[in-house]
Amino acid sequence: MNVSDLFTNPATGRLSHSKLWANVACAVATAMFIQQGWRDTLGADIWLAYLGMVGGYSAARRWIATRRDSKEANDA
Structure with a gap:
């Protein structure tokens, strides 16, 4: 993986x-x-906010990619 x-x-x-x-x-x-x-x-509130933002973003990206891949497979 490149930085770019x-x-x-x-x-x-x-x-x-x-x-x-x-x-x-x-x-x-x-x-x-x-x-x-x-x-x-x-504090605990910062832990929750940070993990929610970083972890939530990662989970959302994977979910979107899964949905996109399944839609492309159904269209083919």
Whole structure:
């Protein structure tokens, strides 16, 4: 996997704004999560928000890809 795969459309190789900003959001959330952990100010609400955002985004992407693949298989 190349770093460019985080920001580009695999079919066209062009910049994908949805991938770019989703990865920027995850990076910023991770940086803030680490910073709060370092300062010992990390509470349960931050854990839930962080895991919900990062884990939820990953789960949603996989679900969408599964739905897209099953639709393409049914159309073929």
